[in-house]
Structures are given as structure tokens and as C-alpha cells.
Amino acid sequence: MPMPLFLKNLLLALLLLAGVLLGLLVAGSALALWAFGEAMCGNEVMAEYPSPGNQHRVVVFQRDCGATTGFSTQASLLDADEALGNEGGNLFVSDTNHGAAPAVSVVWMGERALVLRHHAAARVFKSVPKRDGVRISYEADAGFSGPGEAPERRP
Template structure:
């Protein structure tokens, strides 16, 4: 292998290593839809000390564990400006209204990044609540 090719291969390896996901998810709650075909998972995503954690929701197949960001709802506590209660596990909850309808309730102080209206055929509504 020539020196140029070796250098290019090394650079590509380093670039791909920088793409790894260093974040982790901690499940807070899980609720099965009435027909058992889907589950709503509320979880906290933490990407290290410099970013803080965020409350997220994914609609998944039964038993599936969300590995990345929430596919339905993503929020954070606005670097502490939302108050400690808004960053707690009680800041977000998901409840099935029917097999095709989910409601996500979240502390109004959270900073919202994504609220998807439909995930995998499930219609999702969102309700901000006062901090508890």
C-alpha cells in the first residue's frame, strides 16, 4: 500500500470514529397501545456533562429499545433555565387514548425541539402542563 493510500485510510478511520454516538438513553416509562402493536417509551437522553440530559418519547415496536433520539418528541431543560422540576423524569408522560392515538404531556417550561404529529401511523397530540 502506498503512503498516500495509507494516509487516506487513516484519515477515513479517524473521521468515522468521530461519528460514533456517545449518548445514552435511560428508560423512564413504557406503555403498550391497547392493541399491543406499539409502545410509547419516555426516556432521558444524556450525551455527557457538556450537554445535559433531555426528555424524549419514541413510538416503537413491542420490546424495542430506543437507541438514538426520540422519533416523536424531543426536549430539554434549556440548560437549567427551565428549573430542576422540568428536567426531572416527571416532566414528560405519554398516554394512549386508543391504538392509533397517543397524547404526550410535558412541562411547559421545557425547550421543545421536535413534536411529530404522526409516527408509524400513530396520531400524536401534545399538551403542555404547569410544572409540578
């Protein structure tokens, strides 16, 4: 005996509703995991390097996103009065390669150019060549061990 039309329509509506609810559950779970993951991260400022004209500054910081990930060294180019948010670096992201590459330093070459120096053993995941009109070059140096070794600021 064939199923009455109203039962077919009811079954179809219930299946559609179940699909929509499942989709909302999956999307909500993904959003919650993303938000929770960002909330677990924190930035600890290691050094700040103001530009010669004090229009910008580069903030070098250590980012920690919990026990399942290692620390990373990152850098962001910010306006002089802009706060560092709880997000990843907009210029440079590296990890220390299990402690082999400890630090980075910044040398401004003028208001619109800078050099970011890091240990050659650092695993670099992001190195942006230009941001907000500032050119960034990168130097990897196997003998580099910290910001105290940075060359003097050049005009």
C-alpha cells in the same frame, strides 16, 4: 533546464497519493468521532405506555451523552416487543431547560392516537405528528410537573 517527464509524472503520482491518504484520514477521523460520540450516549427508561391493544408502546427516557451535554427527555414509539436502542427518540426530544421542565407523560386516545403532555418551559427540539400510522398531538402545560398528573386514558 526543464524537468524530465518521468520526474513530473512521479511528482504528480506522489501528490495524488498524498491527497488520497489525506482524504482517507479525514473521513476515518470523522467516522471515529461519530462512532465514539454515539458510544458515549446512554438511555435510561423513565416510563412505558402500552397502547390499548398492546400493539405499540411509547417509551419515555432520559438520554445522556456525557459531561459536555445536558440530559434530555425523549420519547420513542416502538412495537410492543421492540427493544429501545441506544439512539435518540423517534417522536419527541426536549431538554429540561435547566431544570424548569421535569417530565412528560403519554395518554393513548385509542390504538392509533396519543397525546404527549409536557411542561410548557421544556425546550422542544423534535415533535413528530405521525409515526407508523399513529397520530401524536402535544400539549404544553405550565402547571404540569410529572406523569402522575396525566389524565386518565380515554377511549
